[in-house]
Structure formats: structure tokens, C-alpha cells
Amino acid sequence: MFCYQCETAAKGTGCDKVGVCGKQATTSDLQDLLVYTVKGISFWANLAREKGAKDSAIDRFVIEALFTTVTNVDFDDDSVAKVVSEAVAYRNQAQALFEKANGGAYNGQVPPAAQAWDFPADRAAQLALAQLHGVKDPAIDPDVQSMRSTILFGIKGYAAYADHAIILERESDEIYAFTHKALSQLLDDSLGLMDYVGIAMETGRINLVTMELLNKAHTDRYGHPVPTPVQLGTKAGKAILVSGHDLRFLEELLIQTEGKGINIYTHGEMLPAHGYPGLKKYAHLVGNYGGAWQDQHKEFQAFPGAIIFNTNCIQRPAENYKDRLFTWGRVQFPDIKHVEGWDFSAVIDCALACEGFEDNPGQEILTGFGHNAVLGVADKVIEAVKSGAIKHFFLVGGCDGAKPGRNYYTEFAEQAPKDTVILTLACGKYRFNKMEFGDIGGIPRLLDIGQCNDAYSAVQIAVALADAFDCGVNDLPLSFILSWYEQKAVAILLTLLHLGIKDIKLGPTLPAFITPNVLNFLVENFNIAPISTPEEDLKQILG
CATH class of the missing domain: 1.20.1270.20 (Substrate Binding Domain Of Dnak; Chain:A; Domain 2)
Known part of the structure; x- marks a missing residue:
């Protein structure tokens, strides 16, 4: 190996x-x-x-x-x-x-x-x-x-x-x-x-x-995401927790559970699903449970219902929720029940046999700031930049993980000046998406763009801003502060390099498969740099 x-x-x-x-x-x-x-x-x-x-x-x-x-x-x-x-x-x-x-x-x-x-x-x-x-x-x-x-x-x-x-x-x-x-x-x-x-x-x-x-x-299929408050508490009733990325999977599960007294909760990268009109119309899509993928051992034990993974991010299950866990699609784990096709009756039966939740409302957070939503208020954003109300944009996001050093992203978001806006995507957002950042002239300072694949939206936002200011993306007051974990992050990094985006800060560590000579090439041509400390990186970016 x-x-x-x-x-x-x-x-x-x-x-x-x-x-x-x-x-x-x-x-x-x-x-x-x-x-x-x-x-x-x-x-x-x-x-x-x-x-x-x-x-x-x-x-x-x-x-x-x-x-x-x-x-x-x-x-x-x-x-x-x-x-x-x-x-x-x-x-x-x-x-x-x-x-x-x-x-x-x-x-x-x-x-x-x-x-x-x-x-x-x-x-x-x-x-x-x-x-x-x-x-x-x-x-x-x-x-x-x-x-x-x-x-x-x-x-x-x-x-x-x-x-x-x-x-x-x-x-x-x-x-x-x-x-x-x-x-x-x-x-x-x-x-x-x-x-x-x-x-x-x-x-x-x-x-x-x-x-x-x-x-x-x-x-x-589902419409453009719209800014949507998502409940982090629980609602009385039986429950199914959906973890992964696949929206078609969620839609089929919502259809099959409608009218059965089962509430559906999202987990991890499924959180942005709440912003899509074609999914949020289901009243039993009630909220988001837990945080990023690496906390599942602790969080799943307390979930009184069925749990199903539809894409990557599964960990070795603990014994006390193993019998309530299912996989679907390419995801499989030894001795875990795998659902073939689109029949979720086994998952539904498991949820109905479980205890379910009591009412316990909690905090609400916003999601649904895809490029269509952000560009819909582009005039306000542009005016805020021209007036000096918004000094800088930070894209702080990517994969989360359990390895030490990822508290950097929490501290970076906390320390970002109040005249800056933070765009975020993927599960890296869980490092700070429950914090209160306020707004700038009605524009929330924290904009959740969506899943990791919604880096496409981030690119569209950056290109639109560059067009509005008649400059290149690298000339914008925009900095990329990325966390990586697996191969989708590698694909997105290569996309940013293909687009010629420079000065990316990457962490918490650099990839083991990058040799010193290849790293040198990236530094010389794109000025990629590893993260240092939030204080030092903010000072270097903002001057």
C-alpha cells in the first residue's frame, strides 16, 4: 500500500x-x-x-x-x-x-x-x-x-x-x-x-x-438557489439524515417520504440543498443536523433515526449507529446495508422504527448565495465597493478535516475586518458558518455559495465583478484562502490555475504528491503560498 x-x-x-x-x-x-x-x-x-x-x-x-x-x-x-x-x-x-x-x-x-x-x-x-x-x-x-x-x-x-x-x-x-x-x-x-x-x-x-x-x-431541475434560512434545531417526528452531495438522491427520498411523518435533515455538503426552490418546497425538509463530515462519529450516535450516505465522506461507523446506517451509489462500507437503485423503503422502515426527535428549535443560518442570487444584487455590491463600504472579498472555503491546523480558517474569518465580505463553499464553511458576521448595507458579510462543485458560482461572481470594474480577476480586491482534503479540491485548484488566478493561499498543509520542483513552478508562475497565521496573511493581503 x-x-x-x-x-x-x-x-x-x-x-x-x-x-x-x-x-x-x-x-x-x-x-x-x-x-x-x-x-x-x-x-x-x-x-x-x-x-x-x-x-x-x-x-x-x-x-x-x-x-x-x-x-x-x-x-x-x-x-x-x-x-x-x-x-x-x-x-x-x-x-x-x-x-x-x-x-x-x-x-x-x-x-x-x-x-x-x-x-x-x-x-x-x-x-x-x-x-x-x-x-x-x-x-x-x-x-x-x-x-x-x-x-x-x-x-x-x-x-x-x-x-x-x-x-x-x-x-x-x-x-x-x-x-x-x-x-x-x-x-x-x-x-x-x-x-x-x-x-x-x-x-x-x-x-x-x-x-x-x-x-x-x-x-x-431545481431552480437557482435563493438565500434561505436553515434551521439547526430539530422538529418532532421520525427522522432521516442525508449526508453527501447528490441532489437527485435527496429529491427522490423527499418524494418517497412525503406524508409518512418523517422529517428529512441534511448533513455536511447537503446543507446548500435548502436553497433550491425545487427542494425547499418539501415541508418535511426541515433543517440541517450536525457539521462537517469528520464529526460524524459523535453526531450520528445522537441522531434517533436512519442515516444514509449518497457520496463520499463516510468514516468507519461506530457500533451504536451501524444498524441505522445505509449507503447508496458509489459509497460502500463492509457490513453496512447498501441501497441499490431508487427504492428507499428499507431506509424509510428503519426511520419509522426509530424513536425520532422532539421539538427543539435552534439557531438559523443562511445558505443559497449562488451566483444568480449574488449577481442579482450586483449593483449594490459594486456601489458598496466604489463607496469604500466593502474593502475586500475573501473566498474562505474548501474541504474540512480533522487534522490540526484547520482552526486557522475559523480565526481568519473571525479576524477579517468588518468592511470585508467572506464568500464560502464546501464543508470548510462549518469552521465558521454558525458565527454572526453582520452585514454591510444589507449585504450579509458571510455568503454561503454552496457545495464544493459550486466553485463554478464563485468563478462566475469573480468574472462578473472583474467585468464590472473593467479589470482582470487578479486585479480585484479578492483573495482565495483555500483548505483542501481530497481530489475534488485538487480539481478545483487546477481550475483556478487554468483561469490564471494568482496569490492563492493553500492549507492546512501542501499536498504530499507535489515535489519541490513542481511547487517551485507553482510559486513562480502563480504565487501559490501555504497559509501562515491569520494575522500575518491578513496583513500581507490587506497591507
């Missing part, structure tokens, strides 16, 4: 015995083999596309398989092994697709990942094979390996967003084509460091395309 794709990489270098996330070495090895096989699929699918042939089943499978390997998604060896077996079949299918379009076999060099090999039925043999195809290859230049990893993790990140879009019946051939081409290029030893830098920047562009696709899927 060697895994360094998330921020909690052991000793700042990588997990080699068991994942800090809880992933076992066997699961990690099988996921490595899955990625290796997906690269092989992509080699053939890319060649087939060059001949005008494609297969939507192959395209979707590659996205779903990559999402399976994202941090805190699938912890189940049997589940991952099943996906590897499917991947081998899709690799053969992709090769046959190319050969049919080509009118014969490929006459070039086929990399080992794309060659014909079978997946053993025996688990010990599966793991022995998997251990041959780990993350690191000592024969590859470390800087090239660093860029290959950055690209792979960025693709994994946008695969999660593409999967949500697929569930909403939105797809893009541009995303599929790039994914196959980029993954096949990770097998190409003729490419050098700067070739991979270019592919990384293109990965950022494709993530922007993916986030835009998902944003349109969300807003076409």
Missing part, C-alpha cells in the same frame, strides 16, 4: 500500512489496480475515438470507476474487486471497439495496462496482482510522477461531479474524450514534465466544464 491522494497522508508523505481515512491496505491495493485498469480502458477508448467510434457505457463506467477510488467513498474489498472485474471486461470491449473501427489490430506499442490480462477469481491472487501496480514507480522521474499524480487526482475529482451530472441525465462528450486521452497520456513515457503541466491545466479547464454542466443540471 502507498496512498498520498488526500491531505491526511501519514507523516506528510503517504499512508503505507493503513489509511488515516480508515482505508485498509487491501482496499487501497485493489483501488490502485482499478485505476491501472481504467487507464487501459482509456488507451483503447481514446484510439477508438480517433477513428470516430465511442461507447456511452464505456464512457460512463470510467467516470463511475474513478469516483469509486476517491477518498472516503468505497471501503469494501468485495465491492472494489467487483468493479475491477467489470473494468477488465470494459477494457476488452474498448479494444474490440477500436479494432472494429480500425479494421484490424493496433500496430503500435500497447502499454501493459492496456494489454490482455485476466483478473483472478482468488482474492490472494487479486491482491498479489494489485501490488504490482501501485501509485509510485521508482523508474519514473519524481517530478513527472508528481504531475501525473496531480492530473490523475484532478480527473478523479471532476469524475465525482460528472457522476452527479450523469444521475441527472446530463453528459458531455468533451469530458469523456478528454478523460480517455489524459488517462492514456499517463501511460506515455515519451511525454516530459512540461507536457504534463499542459495536461494539468487542461484538466482544470475540463473541471470547469464539468461544474458548469452540473450547475445547469441542478438549476434546470
Whole structure:
């Protein structure tokens, strides 16, 4: 085992015995083999596309398989092994697709990942094979390996967003084509460091395309988010807690629980769902329970109902809520009940059998400040900047996590001057979203833009402000203070770099897969810097 794709990489270098996330070495090895096989699929699918042939089943499978390997998604060896077996079949299918379009076999060099090999039925043999195809290859230049990893993790990140879009019946051939081409290029030893830098920047562009696709899927189906107060207390009745990111999942659950006396609560990245008109119309979507994903052990024990994960962020469950926990979609955990398809009757029955909540109203917080809502009052924002009432904007957000050092983001938000506005997104907001920041001329100082994929909204807001002031985004009084944890954050960072955004501060630590030379490149070209202290960073930004 060697895994360094998330921020909690052991000793700042990588997990080699068991994942800090809880992933076992066997699961990690099988996921490595899955990625290796997906690269092989992509080699053939890319060649087939060059001949005008494609297969939507192959395209979707590659996205779903990559999402399976994202941090805190699938912890189940049997589940991952099943996906590897499917991947081998899709690799053969992709090769046959190319050969049919080509009118014969490929006459070039086929990399080992794309060659014909079978997946053993025996688990010990599966793991022995998997251990041959780990993350690191000592024969590859470390800087090239660093860029290959950055690209792979960025693709994994946008695969999660593409999967949500697929569930909403939105797809893009541009995303599929790039994914196959980029993954096949990770097998190409003729490419050098700067070739991979270019592919990384293109990965950022494709993530922007993916986030835009998902944003349109969300807003076409549920309407544009509107500023909405969300109750953090509880309402009398049976309860289901929904954790994850997938809005279609939430909609289906709301439909199936309507009129059953069950209240639905959001958790983690599901909080922004309350801002969508097409979801907030359900009266039994009553509030948000708990905070960020890393607090689930403590919070779930006290939740007297059923709990279901629909995307990543699951942790090893505690025994006292394990029997009330369900997974859906790509998320799986050993010995946890998994819901296939759209029938949530088992979850509903569990909720009805549980004790449920009593009335206990609590604090309300605001969400729903997507780009449509913010740009709807753009004239007020622009006037506030021109008059000097708003001196600066900070985008403070990203992934949260349990590793020490993340109190920086709480303190940064607390210390930001009262003539500044804080934009926030993703679960990093839980570090400060229950605090009172007041407003500037009726504009709330804290604007919750949404989930991590709603970085698209943040980009749209920044571009609109730059247009209004006839300047570039880097000339705006706007600073990016980002926290990262897993691969979706890598994809978003690459998008910001693709857009040429500079002076980003990143923490709580820098990625273990970034070598000193690659970091140097980022510093020299984009002035990326690690966070220091809130006091020092505010002084440096504001002067």
C-alpha cells in the first residue's frame, strides 16, 4: 500500500500500512489496480475515438470507476474487486471497439495496462496482482510522477461531479474524450514534465466544464438557489439524515417520504440543498443536523433515526449507529446495508422504527448565495465597493478535516475586518458558518455559495465583478484562502490555475504528491503560498 491522494497522508508523505481515512491496505491495493485498469480502458477508448467510434457505457463506467477510488467513498474489498472485474471486461470491449473501427489490430506499442490480462477469481491472487501496480514507480522521474499524480487526482475529482451530472441525465462528450486521452497520456513515457503541466491545466479547464454542466443540471431541475434560512434545531417526528452531495438522491427520498411523518435533515455538503426552490418546497425538509463530515462519529450516535450516505465522506461507523446506517451509489462500507437503485423503503422502515426527535428549535443560518442570487444584487455590491463600504472579498472555503491546523480558517474569518465580505463553499464553511458576521448595507458579510462543485458560482461572481470594474480577476480586491482534503479540491485548484488566478493561499498543509520542483513552478508562475497565521496573511493581503 502507498496512498498520498488526500491531505491526511501519514507523516506528510503517504499512508503505507493503513489509511488515516480508515482505508485498509487491501482496499487501497485493489483501488490502485482499478485505476491501472481504467487507464487501459482509456488507451483503447481514446484510439477508438480517433477513428470516430465511442461507447456511452464505456464512457460512463470510467467516470463511475474513478469516483469509486476517491477518498472516503468505497471501503469494501468485495465491492472494489467487483468493479475491477467489470473494468477488465470494459477494457476488452474498448479494444474490440477500436479494432472494429480500425479494421484490424493496433500496430503500435500497447502499454501493459492496456494489454490482455485476466483478473483472478482468488482474492490472494487479486491482491498479489494489485501490488504490482501501485501509485509510485521508482523508474519514473519524481517530478513527472508528481504531475501525473496531480492530473490523475484532478480527473478523479471532476469524475465525482460528472457522476452527479450523469444521475441527472446530463453528459458531455468533451469530458469523456478528454478523460480517455489524459488517462492514456499517463501511460506515455515519451511525454516530459512540461507536457504534463499542459495536461494539468487542461484538466482544470475540463473541471470547469464539468461544474458548469452540473450547475445547469441542478438549476434546470431545481431552480437557482435563493438565500434561505436553515434551521439547526430539530422538529418532532421520525427522522432521516442525508449526508453527501447528490441532489437527485435527496429529491427522490423527499418524494418517497412525503406524508409518512418523517422529517428529512441534511448533513455536511447537503446543507446548500435548502436553497433550491425545487427542494425547499418539501415541508418535511426541515433543517440541517450536525457539521462537517469528520464529526460524524459523535453526531450520528445522537441522531434517533436512519442515516444514509449518497457520496463520499463516510468514516468507519461506530457500533451504536451501524444498524441505522445505509449507503447508496458509489459509497460502500463492509457490513453496512447498501441501497441499490431508487427504492428507499428499507431506509424509510428503519426511520419509522426509530424513536425520532422532539421539538427543539435552534439557531438559523443562511445558505443559497449562488451566483444568480449574488449577481442579482450586483449593483449594490459594486456601489458598496466604489463607496469604500466593502474593502475586500475573501473566498474562505474548501474541504474540512480533522487534522490540526484547520482552526486557522475559523480565526481568519473571525479576524477579517468588518468592511470585508467572506464568500464560502464546501464543508470548510462549518469552521465558521454558525458565527454572526453582520452585514454591510444589507449585504450579509458571510455568503454561503454552496457545495464544493459550486466553485463554478464563485468563478462566475469573480468574472462578473472583474467585468464590472473593467479589470482582470487578479486585479480585484479578492483573495482565495483555500483548505483542501481530497481530489475534488485538487480539481478545483487546477481550475483556478487554468483561469490564471494568482496569490492563492493553500492549507492546512501542501499536498504530499507535489515535489519541490513542481511547487517551485507553482510559486513562480502563480504565487501559490501555504497559509501562515491569520494575522500575518491578513496583513500581507490587506497591507
